[in-house]
Amino acid sequence: MREITYRQALNEALAEEIERDPNVFLMGEEVAEYNGAYKVSQGLLDRFGPTRIIDTPISENGFAGLGIGAAMVGLRPIVEFMTFSFSFVAFDQIVNNAPNMFTMSGGQFNVPITFRGPNGPAHQLGATHSHATECLYANVPGLKICTPATPRDAKGLLKTAVRDNNPVLVLECELFYSHKGLVEPEDEELLIPLGEAETKREGSDVTIISYAQTVPMALAAAENLAEEKINAEVIDLRSIKPLDWPRVFQSVTKTHRVVIAEQDRPFCGIGAEIAYRIQREIFDALDAPIMRVAQEDVPMPYNERLEKAVLPNTEKIIAAVKKIC
């Protein structure tokens, strides 16, 4: 294992998959000559040339659709959105064309495309640039969604996404691009299956279910709670769709208490579905109401203090745990 950044891990995943399969190419705004708005595609144009690393105009609906059309006839495009807040301009392509094609054609045309880019609030980007899109896309059958929180997961999940035969959204964390973490050596193939959560910390008193930005918050909360003799188990979902229900149910069956820490909004958020499924499947295992920590239900304010009030954080997770423990 060696230590690399989340950004570098994504870059390695892209390079390895583009190298491995001639049908794989990267397309998006500023991915080539500019080396990526967040430098995720640094060096790829030099290495693979302009037929594989393709700059597009600011035209999300157009290039997302172009990618889907190319995928229908056998290519495996990786389409970068500079941020998933811009994916709404291509919403029709992502929800109406990519995931419907396989069903509508009676199984004749699958769409092996990867949409990737930063997702979720970053820092003071205001209402238009701060969307956590996972709950919107999770509502669409035919899409798969993963949310890597570590460099290792970023590499392993992105590589798996590219090889999947369905449209996959890799929702990256903008704030994590410079985070470092341990990843297998470069010569070792790293593929992490979609739909496999990871238990980040074992515990017996409460399960904190987290993903993406809330993973470090949940881990910090657990450390803090340990000082007060509350032993929290922390799960990183890693994939939103498919979701690792067995791991969730097993953990809750053990701890009997749940706090869901999510980076999206509360109304119809990811946690709403998880809470529903837990009570439906293992109602008897619960000793307390299921708690959720999500954003406040408002458009994101620019002001730093207000933005902090909207977002989930470690203190909010600790408070939620203490209400039920």
Added chain:
Amino acid sequence: MPRPEQRDEVEMLAMMLLIRRFEERASQQYQAQKIGGFCHLYIGQEAVVAGAVAAARPDDYLVTAYRDHAHALARGTSADACMAELFGKATGCSRGLGGSMHFFDKENHMYGGHAIVGAHVPLAAGMAFASKYRKEDRVTLCFFGDGAINQGGFHEALNLAGLFKLPVIFICENNFFAMGTSVKRSTSLEHVVDRAEGYDIPGEIVDGMNFREVRDKLSEIIVSIRKDPHPAFVEARTYRYRGHSMSDPASYRTKEELEKFRLDDPITRLRAQLTREGKLSNEQFGEIDKRAKEEALASVRFAEKSAQPSLEDLYKYTYLRGVDVDVSARKPSPSAGTAGKQERAADTAAP
């Protein structure tokens, strides 16, 4: 005279007749409530798709909007598979899962009827992109109506096609009405073809009621694209005799206008041309038409007796290889740890 690479004219006349007779039957079956949802008929516009297909190679990509029955038939999808799709049967060209607006036939290079106006134009750019990426000489034929030319996706696709020099022909089937709104009331330009100029894409106007004119113009363009990939735009002026869909009485236009186009019927015209040139006798025409009628009628019988898609297959085509790890229906194993892994390994199971 057709060029060697163009398809036989009598054969194409037979195709146009099959499209016409098939859709007449579809109309009848819709009224008998055998067909659900929406149903948009192509009657009157047959020369456009027939002309294009006559000029193209069978493996060229073809993609169109929701008025798509004719495009599948023109590509060689059987009338049986088309009618069965309208009936929602498992034997349909999309296994009964697509319906009238979503005909697909991979084997015959029919890359879909697409029902969101303008949303398939970027897909066509993608297919053309794939041709160029793989250094194939396949051309993409992208059909759409005049209603699509004011959609963002259309403009973005034209820009990308122009920018990347993609081998795609944008074929606007201008029937002068986007549902009930005339081009005059929807479009800032007088001539649809002028949209192409803004993207530096060469544009042509053809008489969409004239099979030979459509075919020859398309042939010329296709030859040029195969030599050197680039996009092109063709505005085919045509007319649909029926309403926008089965539920539309088309009261927004006059009987006189409709009659004017009916007198210029594309099938009648090609028949007259062939008869005049001694290539088709009245008896032969009668025989071809009889066969088309029989094929259309037989397709109804086929659709009627075909099976419904199975309920067990409901989730079969949501994800390829059924990779959905939704095991919520199962109770979790009491022992945490290995059980989760086993269940995940069974990710091909139905949810």
